[in-house]
């Protein structure tokens with residue numbers, strides 16, 4: 126009984142810490158995105174709130190909190206309230222299986238406890254794929270329930286886009302799973318330890334470079350980010366599926382978008398770039414410092430995740446939005462065959478040269 | 482050649498070029514924005530800002546109430562109610578003069594149309610107000626804008642160009658009209 130209590134207590138603490146870190150990262154990202162894009166476009170970004178505008182996220186949060194909450198006439202009230210929750214919860218729930226640091230097991234009061242992953246379930250990657258698909262419902266229902274033509278069009282676009290690009294995400298991941306021989310994110314990361322050429326993006330017998338490119342492009346499309354932000358194309362659809370949302374409900378969609386960004390960055394870092402593994406064994410704490418290896422592990426994981434987040438900003442500052450038919454053609458006629466071909470070759474290579 | 486083009490397509494060559502450009506701007510960060518309320522641009526001399534009515538150096542209004550600016554204005558900003566100058570039957574002035582600045586598009590046509598240069602464009606542009614009725618300006622307000630924006634005033638027209646006096650200025654000893 127006591128053990129169960131301690132276990133639940135530890136888990137809740139862990140969840141609270143992870144949620145806190147994710148939400149703080151979202152806060153930081155909103156500022157970082159505006160600053161980075163501003164700098165790339167020879168602007169300054171926010172400069173008014175606090176020195177160099179660093180308090181801008183707090184001001185934005187307060188503003189959203191105190192905004193009037195409007196439910197448009199003719200909206201389906203229940204679905205209208207449900208949609209933001211449906212968008213946000215799956216985005217946050219995915220972090221449950223992400224390994225943020227080395228796979229340690231410590232004993233606290235006689236309870237086995239893994240400090241760097243909330244739960245190491247053996248189908249981790251399937252779990253994430255399943256939940257991100259539920260997130261698409263939030264977008265579609267939000268678009269439909271608002272009773273506005275812009276929202277509906279945004280929702281429909283989101284539906285088509287998320288479905289076609291999730292397929293590519295799934296297929297791109299299959300190659301990694303074939304090489305790692307496991308669906309657990311912890312096992313997949315452990316299979317990439319050692320030098321950086323063991324990372325699945327470079328790994329023998331068949332480097333997953335193509336899968337990596339497909340995954341990155343598809344995940345940008347899946348999170349509805351530039352240049353694939355057709356569901357919220359502001360020049361055509363005002364704000365797409367969240368045109369009618371205001372106040373905290375809008376903030377939920379916003380949080381969901383950024384949480385999704387962090388989630389896909391975490392997955393990309395874990396699957397392709399070796400998760401917490403350093404590029405070279407001597408770049409992490411070893412020898413007499415081996416107790417501190419977790420610190421370097423968390424550091425390398427953070428660096429990789431932030432690399433992807435920077436890539437998101439970079440793409441947004443550079444590329445114009447795709448046309449809808451281009452988006453669909455690119456997804457089905459280019460990405461899908463590449464992903465399928467990658468699976469085929471990886472399967473053959475993994476069969477002929479099984480990893481030791 | 483064809484192979485090269487194909488290669489460029491599959492490695493996203495154009496996109497990489499674009500991304501390099503944005504990265505270079507990030508690394509050589511030189512912002513071109515001004516932090517507006519704290520820093521202000523130096524405006525060019527010919528800036529077309531807020532309109533103003535002007536005066537001569539002896540303090541009399543230049544406007545002769547001819548209505549030409551009202552006719553020239555494409556968006557019907559101006560309303561002139563003209564009247565004779567008391568005791569000077571050949572001379573007119575604008576008894577009332579209104580400008581509805583909510584509609585003005587700062588084209589400057591009224592300034593060009595005015596035969597006596599009674600209108601001027603100033604470099605004022607900070608005219609945001611909470612109530613748009615505050616943008617319906619009367620003659621006094623327009624003259625006040627002119628006073629603060631044009632401290633150096635012209636001499637009276639008849640002292641500049643004697644010829645103008647024939648049609649603009651009433652002379653003291655005109656022969657009485659035959660009736």
Ligand code: SF4
Pocket residue numbers: 532553554555556557558559584585586587588589590591592
């Ligand atoms: S600037 Fe143009 S629009 Fe404005 S009052 Fe003069 S003529 Fe009219």
Ligand code: SF4
Pocket residue numbers: 543544545546547548549550551561575594595596597598599600
């Ligand atoms: S401002 Fe000039 S154009 Fe307009 S009524 Fe006066 S004199 Fe005539």
